[in-house]
Amino acid sequence: MPILSKETKAAILGAIHLKTESVDVPEWGDGVTILVSEMSGLARDAFYAKKEGGKVPISQSQADLLLATVVDETGALVLDESDVASLQAQGTAVLDRVVAVAVRLNGMQPAAVEDAVKNSAAAPSGDSGSSSASTSASQ
Template sequence: MALSADAILGAEDTQIKTVDVPEWGGEVAVRGLTGMERDAYEASIQQIRPKPDGTREVVFVRDNARAKLLVKCLVDPDGRRLFKDTDAPALGKKNGAVIDRLYDVATELSGMSDAAQDDIEGNSEAAPSGDSSSSSPETSDELSENS
């Protein structure tokens, strides 16, 4: 049976998984990202940087990337975010093993496979050269196809 647009848009496809975190004394709920949230997250951890030969390369900005994802994915029992994006530095100071464990769950629920992570981390082809030499994050359609 072919689905209609209304059926697709009306489907509840958000995944939430409860994870025991004994280091914190309880459980936390981890929610997968929506498509828009995932694109925004991936764009926030990438930069296009110029190379000496005039080409550009996509670089994965590792600075607190796990906590930046988790502030978007840790939710209360009603599915509302526990943290604001600005809370990522504080969350990033928590136990690295816990952060890594929760990050793995968040990436799984968000459909971020190992291959997709390789693309995000800059292990894919370099960006094409162009007139711009900006080192700020870029969110063009060209990058979206690679992420």
Template sequence: MALTGSQILEADDTKTEPVDIPAWGGEVLVRGLTGAERDAYEASIQQIRPKPDGTKEVVLVRDNARAKLLVKCLVDEEGNRLFKDTDAPALGKKNGAILDKLYDVAAELSGMGDAAEKEIEGNSVAALSGDSSSSSPAPSDEPEPNS
């Protein structure tokens, strides 16, 4: 029997996972993103850049990307965010190995990962260039501008 719209909207499908971080003195709760939060996060790490041939490409801007995701995903026991988006620069100054560990959990809970990231990049580039294939463009030899 197929679900109704209200059944779908009422379903609690948010995943949360505790992660032990001894260096911080305890456990951190990581929550997966909602669809809207994931879209906003992905948009925040993408930049449209012109190419020499006049077309445009979408590139992933990895500057503090881990902390930008984690401020949205680290929660208390009631599910309330621990950080605001504006706290990402401060969180980004924490130990990189710890942030990487937490990022991996947050990305997994949010349905993101290497394959999903490549799909985002490939689909975005295709949409802008008019190419209907989903393959990623060849890397550019030009240096990236400083942000």
């Protein structure tokens, strides 16, 4: 596996490395499957920016999350703002099942979000001085 360097930077950072997972949605038709994706950093920023300033109904929040995470085989978003009302009208079992996958893929479980905030606040600025290689199996 290549290590990020000046020589490999363009190839590594230029490729999209977002996890996806198929979710069967038989309620929407025989054999219907949707593809749920991890969000990019910018997409996640936009998702959270929509939540600022007040309470959002659960179905609205779920619809917004699906807009940000349901993709086609090429990774392009499938849903848009015009689909929000139709998504909100869907059964809660379907919304909950698909949203659960989006939440898991994006590390948005309450404990994960709290840990990320703590780690972000506690992270030192600049170099850590560590030369340890990453042991992440997901790369």
